[in-house]
Amino acid sequence: MADIAMSRQGRRVFFKQGTVLKIVVLLLLIALIVLPLIRTVLFTLRPDVIGAWGDVLSGRLSTNLFYKPLKNTMLIGLIVSTGCVLLGGFLAWLVVMTNVPYRRTIGVMATLPFMIPSFAAALAWGTLFRNDRVGGQIGWFQGLGFDVPDWLAWGMVPTLIVLTLHYFSLAFTIIAAALATVNSDLVEAAQIAGANGRRILMGIILPVTTPALVAAGSLCFAGAVSNFATPALLGLPVRMQTLSTRLFGMIEVGQVGRGYVIGILLVIISGLFLWAGNRVVSGRRSYATITGKGGRAKRFDLRGARWPLFAFAMMFLLASTVVPVIVLLASSFAPSSANLFSGWTAHYWIGASNPSFAQGVPGIVHNADIVRALLVTLSLGLAVAFTGMIVGLLASYTTARYREGWASAAITQISFLPLLVPGIAFGAAYIAYLGAPIGPFPALYGTFALLVIAGTAYLLPFSVQTGRAVIQQVGGELEESARLTGAGFLRRLGAITVPLAIRGLAAGGILIFVKIIRDLSLVVLLFTPTMPVLSVLAYRYASEGFGQFANAITVVILTISIVATLIANRLQAKSQPWLKD
Amino acid sequence: MLDIKNLTKRFGDFTAVKDVSISVPDGAFLVLLGPSGCGKTTLLRMLAGLELPSAGQIIFDEQVVSDGDQSWSVDPAKRNSGLVFQSYALWPHMSVRGNVEWPLKVAKMPASDRQARVDEVLRLLDIHALADRYPNEISGGQQQRVAIARTIAPKPSVLLFDEPLSNLDAKLRVEMRTELMRLHRATGATTVYVTHDQIEAMTMASHVAVMNEGRVQQFGSPADLIDQPQTAFVATFVGTPPNNIIPVAKNGSGYKVGGRNMALSPPADECLAMYRAEAMQITDQPNERTLPMELVEVSAIAGRTMVTGLSKDLRLTAIVDRADSAQIGDTVQFELPAEPQCWFALDGERIG
Numbered sequence: 001m002a003d004i005a006m007s008r009q010g011r012r013v014f015f016k017q018g019t020v021l022k023i024v025v026l027l028l029l030i031a032l033i034v035l036p037l038i039r040t041v042l043f044t045l046r047p048d049v050i051g052a053w054g055d056v057l058s059g060r061l062s063t064n065l066f067y068k069p070l071k072n073t074m075l076i077g078l079i080v081s082t083g084c085v086l087l088g089g090f091l092a093w094l095v096v097m098t099n100v101p102y103r104r105t106i107g108v109m110a111t112l113p114f115m116i117p118s119f120a121a122a123l124a125w126g127t128l129f130r131n132d133r134v135g136g137q138i139g140w141f142q143g144l145g146f147d148v149p150d151w152l153a154w155g156m157v158p159t160l161i162v163l164t165l166h167y168f169s170l171a172f173t174i175i176a177a178a179l180a181t182v183n184s185d186l187v188e189a190a191q192i193a194g195a196n197g198r199r200i201l202m203g204i205i206l207p208v209t210t211p212a213l214v215a216a217g218s219l220c221f222a223g224a225v226s227n228f229a230t231p232a233l234l235g236l237p238v239r240m241q242t243l244s245t246r247l248f249g250m251i252e253v254g255q256v257g258r259g260y261v262i263g264i265l266l267v268i269i270s271g272l273f274l275w276a277g278n279r280v281v282s283g284r285r286s287y288a289t290i291t292g293k294g295g296r297a298k299r300f301d302l303r304g305a306r307w308p309l310f311a312f313a314m315m316f317l318l319a320s321t322v323v324p325v326i327v328l329l330a331s332s333f334a335p336s337s338a339n340l341f342s343g344w345t346a347h348y349w350i351g352a353s354n355p356s357f358a359q360g361v362p363g364i365v366h367n368a369d370i371v372r373a374l375l376v377t378l379s380l381g382l383a384v385a386f387t388g389m390i391v392g393l394l395a396s397y398t399t400a401r402y403r404e405g406w407a408s409a410a411i412t413q414i415s416f417l418p419l420l421v422p423g424i425a426f427g428a429a430y431i432a433y434l435g436a437p438i439g440p441f442p443a444l445y446g447t448f449a450l451l452v453i454a455g456t457a458y459l460l461p462f463s464v465q466t467g468r469a470v471i472q473q474v475g476g477e478l479e480e481s482a483r484l485t486g487a488g489f490l491r492r493l494g495a496i497t498v499p500l501a502i503r504g505l506a507a508g509g510i511l512i513f514v515k516i517i518r519d520l521s522l523v524v525l526l527f528t529p530t531m532p533v534l535s536v537l538a539y540r541y542a543s544e545g546f547g548q549f550a551n552a553i554t555v556v557i558l559t560i561s562i563v564a565t566l567i568a569n570r571l572q573a574k575s576q577p578w579l580k581d
Numbered sequence: 582m583l584d585i586k587n588l589t590k591r592f593g594d595f596t597a598v599k600d601v602s603i604s605v606p607d608g609a610f611l612v613l614l615g616p617s618g619c620g621k622t623t624l625l626r627m628l629a630g631l632e633l634p635s636a637g638q639i640i641f642d643e644q645v646v647s648d649g650d651q652s653w654s655v656d657p658a659k660r661n662s663g664l665v666f667q668s669y670a671l672w673p674h675m676s677v678r679g680n681v682e683w684p685l686k687v688a689k690m691p692a693s694d695r696q697a698r699v700d701e702v703l704r705l706l707d708i709h710a711l712a713d714r715y716p717n718e719i720s721g722g723q724q725q726r727v728a729i730a731r732t733i734a735p736k737p738s739v740l741l742f743d744e745p746l747s748n749l750d751a752k753l754r755v756e757m758r759t760e761l762m763r764l765h766r767a768t769g770a771t772t773v774y775v776t777h778d779q780i781e782a783m784t785m786a787s788h789v790a791v792m793n794e795g796r797v798q799q800f801g802s803p804a805d806l807i808d809q810p811q812t813a814f815v816a817t818f819v820g821t822p823p824n825n826i827i828p829v830a831k832n833g834s835g836y837k838v839g840g841r842n843m844a845l846s847p848p849a850d851e852c853l854a855m856y857r858a859e860a861m862q863i864t865d866q867p868n869e870r871t872l873p874m875e876l877v878e879v880s881a882i883a884g885r886t887m888v889t890g891l892s893k894d895l896r897l898t899a900i901v902d903r904a905d906s907a908q909i910g911d912t913v914q915f916e917l918p919a920e921p922q923c924w925f926a927l928d929g930e931r932i933g
Contacts, residue, residue: 477668482672484663485688486658486659486688487684499674500673
């Protein structure tokens with residue numbers, strides 16, 4: 001009865017596995033994430049720097065250095081997160097729970113703004129609303145003869161609007177996912193009990209989705225307070241500072257110690273809110289995991305309000321997706337943003353250097369800086385996608401396979417730590433970490449390696465999340481049953497894991513690619529002229545008044561992002577015989 | 582021989598399996614029976630080599646394959662055993678034939694032998710016509726057959742099943758039960774089968790280990806469990822309908838049984854009395870051995886009638902010949918036999 005397996009029996013395998021893998025992954029994560037943060041803190045405690053704490057918190061300059069930016073930052077965080085939860089929640093309710101026309105279209109469009117970098121929206125705002133207060137080009141409305149007031153052109157109001165129109169799609173995604181899990185039985189039970197639509201919404205749906213609302217609010221808060229591009233483009237010209245622009249400014253002028261102190265305080269503030277949100281939600285989390293038989297809740301009938309509500313939703317969706325793209329595209333062809341739709345020229349794209357035009361700056365195709373930045377950006381995206389997926393898979397495999405012990409818990413916690421750290425503070429930490437030589441290793445400032453390492457570390461929460469989804473898809477019994485056949489690790493990888501996981505891996509890799517090529521806040525401090533990236537070039541051009549070039553570069557970034565996202569979707573839809581019904 | 586010696590498995594502070602010792606001969610059909618969370622699946626996974634025991638040994642055919650005391654274990658693939666997963670774990674990107682064939686490829690079986698063996702097991706399980714389908718294109722019962730075919734194709738000497746029928750509907754479950762027993766006779770492989778369904782255990786097993794809270798409560802043949810339950814847990818978990826357990830407490834000179842004094846001679850002042858359902862009667866008039874109960878369930882079973890009554894925490898079931906005229910909600914008299922079948926201490930151990 002024992003012919004095949006018996007003959008191979010007898011090799012004994014020592015079992016205490018996992019320990020080595022855990023230690024390797026843990027050390028890797030410590031080197032990538034914990035050390036930069038610790039080194040930043042230690043730097044500010046050096047005897048010659050420690051005075052920066054006093055300067056920032058209580059010195060003569062503290063009002064301008066910290067308290068005013070703090071006030072602006074908190075105002076932005078609170079208003080933007082409230083607006084995002086209201087707008088995202090409203091759209092999620094429309095899409096998931098009601099019979100509004102074109103539900104699917106609304107659903108897709110509501111996820112798009114997050115794909116568009118927030119500096120794109122800020123640039124588009126400037127192109128439309130700039131007035132002549134700070135000189136340079138005026139915007140389209142001013143060009144049409146409207147007198148755009150300062151409060152609408154610059155500072156707090158446009159920052160709030162642009163950020164809300166950017167982050168609401170994050171709130172939408174979270175809230176829609178939670179609403180979709182509201183069991184149809186729950187709603188039907190309430191209907192049978194005689195509750196009307198409003199009663200069901202207030203009494204059943206809202207309480208059940210509270211954790212998602214809180215989570216969405218705290219994530220939008222953290223995003224808004226750490227956003228750099230929007231307040232920098234719309235606020236800095238009128239000297240409105242937030243903590244992130246202050247941090248950038250301090251490091252730009254060489255006051256590194258003060259910059260780091262502001263960065264640490266920014267991390268504490270955004271971390272505090274995420275932690276508080278988590279506290280409120282935890283313990284009630286079981287709400288979110290209610291599952292049930294398939295089947296949709298009966299949709300709430302909007303009756304006469306269907307089309308008005310559709311129009312109301314589309315107003316926000318168009319303003320946050322279609323309008324910025326059209327404005328940026330038109331502006332990259334228009335000789336001035338005052339005349340967006342007339343006298344188009346392709347100069348900003350393909351023109352040769354001409355002293356009478358844009359101070360002799362050639363079109364972006366002939367601009368060696370921009371071409372090099374394009375290459376660097378694409379290579380950076382590919383490299384970070386690759387290293388990120390490897391580290392993410394390794395970390396999620398380790399924690400999924402060897403769940404027990406403090407080391408696995410530590411791996412999970414550390415890999416999600418960058419979520420608490422605003423990109424610009426993370427960039428600052430990496431300058432503190434690898435900007436100077438460590439022992440035998442040379443300083444990495446200005447190298448491609450620094451960008452890749454920092455990008456990998458910064459996006460680790462996303463790659464671990466993707467890796468986890470992939471592992472869940474193919475792990476467990478599917479992998480165990482392959483192990484039972486005696487197939488070695490590589491064989492299992494080739495025959496079982498990779499074929500099943502390839503879609504998830506590719507889609508995850510592309511997600512990371514898109515995230516890094518349109519990132520500004522992380523790379524804005526790591527940028528050097530020898531290692532340019534597109535987003536920082538766009539920011540520089542915009543702040544130097546070359547709006548068209550900035551917009552053209554942004555269009556390039558947008559195009560790459562959209563193409564990559566389409567490829568990811570295509571990959572996912574690729575026909576696979578085992579998936580058809 | 583399949584020997585399990587003092588096997589223990591701890592996850593952190595939690596002990597999933599506590600000091601289990603079982604031994605069955607070659608060709609046995611061992612069922613691990615118990616409620617969910619009793620440690621039966623953990624025990625099975627240790628047998629498969631997927632988990633390392635914290636203490637104790639597992640011995641297949643006089644060879645130690647897992648030794649928790651030494652912290653080593655033979656690789657899952659090299660212990661000559663096969664596991665059928667509860668979820669079937671079919672590889673979704675391989676056809677039925679591919680799923681069955683792949684383990685043989687891994688074992689480096691020559692191509693011609695492989696073809697023959699795959700055809701043989703597909704025929705044995707009556708799924709030959711489905712060979713080129715993908716797992717999502719066949720029904721749950723067919724997927725189950727593929728999972729079994731894949732496991733028996735390399736001819737393991739120990740076959741392990743983790744609740745294999747729990748995802749099937751009731752009718753299919755009965756058919757697969759018969760099928761699995763036929764397969765067991767055809768392969769002669771020692772089989773270990775995990776289930777929470779005592780009917781499966783009673784119909785299929787040559788040996789049953791009833792488990793609760795990580796311990797083996799009783800190990801024996803199905804008939805042993807019915808005739809000689811060793812603990813109150815076994816007495817109430819096994820059998821259709823389960824046995825009745827009634828607390829007995831000394832009350833002056835007599836004994837209080839379910840709220841009434843009766844003349845009994847229990848082995849301890851406070852203990853549990855077991856009465857078989859078929860030994861109980863329903864009467865119209867109260868007498869010195871009856872307990873008044875609220876009638877809560879009546880159902881016809883194989884020409885007889887099963888009657889269940891409830892009184893406070895006590896739930897009694899009797900099998901009687903004909904349906905009583907009483908309605909659900911009425912009070913009926915459950916008459917106990919003169920002596921219980923056996924006695925258990927309050928901790929559940931049998932004492933007489």
